[in-house]
Amino acid sequence: MSYFNRLLLQCRSGFEKEAAAEITDQCANVGIYGYCKLNLGDGYVLFILQQPGDAEKAIDLVNFNTLIFIRQWMVCGDLLLLEQGDRISQIQTYLDDFPSCADLWAEYADTTDGRELATFSRKFSSALSQKLRQSKQLQSKVTQSSLRMFLFVLSGTEIYLGYAPVNNSAPWPLGIPRLKFPKSAPSRSTLKLEEAWHWFIPKKDWDQRLPFSAKAVDLGAAPGGWTWQLVQRSMFVTAVDNGPMNDDLMESGQVTHVQEDAYRYQPPEPVHLMVCDVVDKPVKTAQMAVTWVKNGWCNEAIFNLKLPMKQRYQEVIACLNLFAEQFMQEGLAYELSAKHLYHDREEITCHLRLL
Secondary structure, eight states, X not given: OTXXXXXXXXXXXXOHHHHHHHHHHHXXXXXXXXXXXXXXXXXXXXXXXXXXXXXXXXXXXXXXXXXXXXXXXXXXXXXXXXXXXXXXXXXXXXXXXXXXXSEEEEEXXXXXXXXXXXXXXXXXXXXXXXXXXXXXXXXXXXXXXXXXXXEEESSSSEEEXXXXXXGGSOSSGGGOOOOOOOTTSSSTTHHHHHHHHHHHSOGGGHHHHSOXXXXXXXXXXXXOHHHHHHHHTTOEEEEEXXXXXXXXXXXXXXXXXXXXXXXXXXXXXXEEEEEEOOOXXXXXXXXXXXXXXXXXXXXXXXXXXXXXXXXXXXXXXXXXXXXXXHHHHHTXXXXXXXXXXXXXXXXXXXXXXXX
């Protein structure tokens, strides 16, 4: 298996350096070392491992859910250069030493050029999957313990072939849940909160963790993109913002508008959920979230950390260290998850709660 000597990591275009820094740190934490190859704007990074077998070890030991800037990953080898003829048969010749996989996803970079390959990728993977099932090179059933085969398509003849565990990779192709913008929502930012729920809270737990009729606070709410999501869950929302709220939301009877600075507001009684999408220094927002959770003002918090133009990864690490230090001082066990969501731009979204 020494052929599979690298990890291919997908990320948002322009965040290749952050993905590279993250995988380098995460692998070093488990004693695995390598170097990255990247081009800014490509939407993916290659992490080349030093020792045979380290790619497989890395994807086994590093928890995918702890990765922030990496949307999807796979173990792979060198770039395959295929001829225009029977490309399916050419792919099959590389599968003699390939681990047994349950299904196949064909992916591409989330860039303008990459998205032009979507139709080819879908048709080619469908035909290849059918052929591999006929030849028993794909299993008949996908389980959480299965491996998934990946094609990462750069062109009709340039493809990376790889795999990743189903239970330690993104549950959606390209690491992007397919969400539709609701026309009645007052802003497109509403999709950030919906996507956060998909990443951070298992769907089976939504009724318990996002309960109907619960109380929530939306800090920096105007015009109401995140409040709209909470109202759809039948929550009663205190929307804190000096700016105006959407009229339809106010007419729902579920929203109380408090015109106050988001960072100064304190709830008169504990609420189930606090959400925040305020544009300010990330450390300031992180400290505010710690205060809310530590003081028991909310059970859970979902908030965005707006990143600076430079040293974005370093700023994220500084915020993660702040969380660790603050809760360690109080002797409190906590759960923190963070992700650079598809609907995020120069920010990451975090979820925080006490255990």
